[in-house]
Amino acid sequence: MTEQEQINAEVQMKLAMQDAKFNVFMQEMRDRDNQRAAEIMEMRQKHDSDMKSIDAKLDRLGDKIQNMVIAAVVGFGAIMFAAVSALK
Numbered sequence: 001m002t003e004q005e006q007i008n009a010e011v012q013m014k015l016a017m018q019d020a021k022f023n024v025f026m027q028e029m030r031d032r033d034n035q036r037a038a039e040i041m042e043m044r045q046k047h048d049s050d051m052k053s054i055d056a057k058l059d060r061l062g063d064k065i066q067n068m069v070i071a072a073v074v075g076f077g078a079i080m081f082a083a084v085s086a087l088k
Helices: 003-087
Strands: none
Touching: none
């Protein structure tokens, strides 16, 4: 084997090693990206469920406030009726 052939074989071997390292690195990056995407998906799902829970609580609070307003209006009406009846 000539000196040039030996150099070419050495360069080819180094290039193959660099290719293998690069492929491993790229696969690790893909795996890491997929893991981050899965984590983001989980966080979004948790956020959505939290928002649904908050919405439900706000709806219940709105219903309670509406009931209190109705009770207050009825109470004021009863007071007015009693006051008008007492004046007669």
